[in-house]
Amino acid sequence: MEPCVTKIALVTGANKGIGYAIVRNLALRYSSDNPPLTIFLTARDPNRGQESLRKIKQELKSKQILKDENGNVDIKFLRMDLIDEQSIKDVKQILENENGLDILINNAAIASGIGEFDINVVRSTLATNFYGTLNLCNQLYPLIRPNGRLINISSSVGMLKILSSPELQKEFSREDLDIDELIGLMKKFENDVENNQWIKEGWPSKAYSVSKVGLNAMTKIFARRADSEGKNILVHACCPGWVATDMGGPNAPRNIDQGAETPIYLALDENVVPETKNGEFWRNKQVVPW
């Protein structure tokens, strides 16, 4: 009989919004027949993170899911700030002590207000959404065990068509694009904004959208790496839909549990998702063109 190894999941930006619902629904949907699962709820602020952990445990009480009620799920808090290099290294160390990771869900992101656009907004948005997520992936991807999953929460506003330049669209979607070339494209955006020529060069006046274009391209690069390594690691990006959160605003039609549906599907589905080509962009549990 195989030893019963505890599965490990980690969700970024999980103290509120869609990330919070992803942690709760991972716990609720994880089969009681499976090996134990530890979910690391990560947040950049320890107080907000601990408070969310307490709240989630309260919500799951009496459901016989959690370890202290003889269930097979444990939830723990870890501090992780995408723009704090040391916090990423600390998380890596903890996961090394756990002997790896099975599900990584990159959910944390920021979005500036509508119409806010200048070089500072571009730099801060890319620092969190693109470079922070890339740094975390670089550090944690090698720890993902065979049959693991890497899910990036992206957005439909990160579709290629938001780039008005066909050349940029072609570059971002190149089948052999590597990480250094992708960073080069993101730097070009930053430089073009700084030099006041971003519109002429075919970029939108939307830092958040470009950060998600970058995330979608990054997803494909990690998917190709996974395929070439043959460890059967699934890598996908998805849009949660328009969700009522601090980011999505109060008028959004979906609640956070509905927003968590596709990420949870990608993290846990045992049939449809593994049969799909790696590195796809998903919405409403379906692959859609990027």
Ligand SMILES: NC(=O)c1ccc[n+]([C@@H]2O[C@H](COP(=O)([O-])OP(=O)(O)OC[C@H]3O[C@@H](n4cnc5c(N)ncnc54)[C@H](OP(=O)(O)O)[C@@H]3O)[C@@H](O)[C@H]2O)c1
């Ligand atoms: N809501 C929507 O309609 C919608 C639509 C499409 C895609 N999305 C995507 O879905 C994901 C979740 O969005 P949401 O609506 O749930 O947003 P949210 O309510 O604003 O939550 C964002 C989370 O990210 C965390 N975060 C921000 N900067 C961070 C950093 N540097 N390090 C670590 N964590 C950080 C926040 O922490 P703090 O609480 O400390 O700020 C918070 O936990 C994002 O990737 C977003 O782009 C959302």
